[in-house]
Amino acid sequence: MDHFAYQNGVMHAEDVPLPVIAEAVGTPVYVYSRATLERHARVFREALAGVPDKLIAFAVKSNPNLAVLRVLQQQGMGADVVSVGEMRRALAAGIAPGLILFSGVGKTAAEMAAALDAGIGQFNIESEEEGIELAAIAAAKGMTAQCTLRINPDVDAGTHDKISTGKADNKFGVPISEAGQIFGALARLPGINLRGVAVHIGSQLADLAPLEAAFVKLGQLVASLRSAGHTVTHVDLGGGLGVPYRMGEVLPAPAEYGAMVARVTKDWGVKLIFEPGRVIAGNAGVLLTRVVRVKRGIKDPFVIVDAAMNDLARPALYGAYHHFEAVAPRGGRMTANIVGPICETGDTFAMGRECDALAAGDLAVFRTAGAYGATMASSYNSRGFVAEVLVGGDKFAVVADRIEAGAIMAAERVPEWLA
Numbered sequence: 001m002d003h004f005a006y007q008n009g010v011m012h013a014e015d016v017p018l019p020v021i022a023e024a025v026g027t028p029v030y031v032y033s034r035a036t037l038e039r040h041a042r043v044f045r046e047a048l049a050g051v052p053d054k055l056i057a058f059a060v061k062s063n064p065n066l067a068v069l070r071v072l073q074q075q076g077m078g079a080d081v082v083s084v085g086e087m088r089r090a091l092a093a094g095i096a097p098g099l100i101l102f103s104g105v106g107k108t109a110a111e112m113a114a115a116l117d118a119g120i121g122q123f124n125i126e127s128e129e130e131g132i133e134l135a136a137i138a139a140a141k142g143m144t145a146q147c148t149l150r151i152n153p154d155v156d157a158g159t160h161d162k163i164s165t166g167k168a169d170n171k172f173g174v175p176i177s178e179a180g181q182i183f184g185a186l187a188r189l190p191g192i193n194l195r196g197v198a199v200h201i202g203s204q205l206a207d208l209a210p211l212e213a214a215f216v217k218l219g220q221l222v223a224s225l226r227s228a229g230h231t232v233t234h235v236d237l238g239g240g241l242g243v244p245y246r247m248g249e250v251l252p253a254p255a256e257y258g259a260m261v262a263r264v265t266k267d268w269g270v271k272l273i274f275e276p277g278r279v280i281a282g283n284a285g286v287l288l289t290r291v292v293r294v295k296r297g298i299k300d301p302f303v304i305v306d307a308a309m310n311d312l313a314r315p316a317l318y319g320a321y322h323h324f325e326a327v328a329p330r331g332g333r334m335t336a337n338i339v340g341p342i343c344e345t346g347d348t349f350a351m352g353r354e355c356d357a358l359a360a361g362d363l364a365v366f367r368t369a370g371a372y373g374a375t376m377a378s379s380y381n382s383r384g385f386v387a388e389v390l391v392g393g394d395k396f397a398v399v400a401d402r403i404e405a406g407a408i409m410a411a412e413r414v415p416e417w418l419a
């Protein structure tokens with residue numbers, strides 16, 4: 001459930017009419033709802049009530065906006081980060097260093113050193129090579145890094161190929177078949193305390209079965225590590241729970257996920273860590289856009305909006321579906337191709353989509369844009385970076401300025417020797 005709904009025929013974010021935001025900030029603009037973020041954080045937490053010892057660390061990559069992170073910090077969340085840039089955002093939002101986890105296959109030596117200096121809570125090591133390097137860096141500083149080893153369980157998450165991470169040929173984690181031997185080798189090193197294992201098999205999972213299969217394999221690995229004499233106190237179960245993008249679509253609820261986790265892990269005797277992203281932020285944001293013009297087509301008309309693939313990349317990258325509707329529907333319907341202004345055919349949000357009838361100047365929204373939306377924006381076609389707004393009740397604030405194309409150009413120069 002989210003807090004984007006029609007009041008008197010006009011879509012509001014909580015108590016703020018979207019046209020008021022469009023007027024004040026311009027379009028395109030991402031609009032997030034604080035009450036929705038809080039609700040999703042609470043629902044996820046309550047779903048895991050059956051797990052006694054846990055840390056819920058928001059996947060910052062899904063929405064790294066500082067104000068969004070602050071809302072989630074106030075909900076008691078930690079942060080899962082994959083770069084020093086994300087780590088600095090989590091810290092700036094007030095998330096305690098001890099609640100920050102560092103994932104990712106390509107942590108550089110400089111990033112590992114910065115994360116150690118910041119005192120972050122855990123590194124999820126993704127290879128033997130990385131573990132050896134981290135151990136050396138930490139030992140040289142006289143520090144001990146708290147770590148888990150990320151396992152690739154060879155489970156097909158059944159989601160889009162580009163966001164699957166747990167198959168044997170994906171770059172993430174160490175093969176489960178070699179996990180015992182690599183764990184043993186790394187556990188001996190000074191500079192790291194290898195205290196557990198981690199897994200993340202993919203994103204936008206529409207089925208709990210692959211997650212359960214991965215968790216069961218992880219439980220067997222924990223048992224075999226223990227019988228080999230290792231101490232295992234932490235298991236990171238990653239993120240990945242899908243959200244509905246289509247109206248009426250039904251996905252496994254957080255409560256079902258929580259019940260499955262509690263059942264599978266009940267005898268593990270570890271602290272469990274979760275890294276949810278999309279399920280917290282996805283339906284807490286919309287991309288508000290204005291129709292530039294409607295162009296006749298051979299079959300269906302083209303509704304050309306002022307948002308484009310540089311602002312919301314998911315349809316172009318993954319063929320993703322984002323529900324599209326008018327901010328102030330007049331009652332009629334149309335079938336249209338919904339496209340942005342960018343000069344490539346990939347800049348298409350939907351083909352042959354039935355939607356509210358729209359005309360030039362009308363406002364519309366792409367829903368479920370709170371996760372992997374603004375954070376994946378680019379300045380392609382010199383369009384600048386899209387602005388972001390947070391609504392709370394009847395208040396709203398610009399929480400990320402629009403970065404105009406001119407500001408980006410100002411960081412470029414023509415060398416003297418070209419003049």
Ligand code: LLP
Binds near residue numbers: 061
């Ligand atoms: N933990 C790790 C190690 C991850 O790689 C990810 C996402 C998450 C947690 C959070 O997953 P979530 O709960 O949000 O599914 N750009 C793509 C999604 C990429 C996900 C990358 N990793 C999209 O727009 O669908």
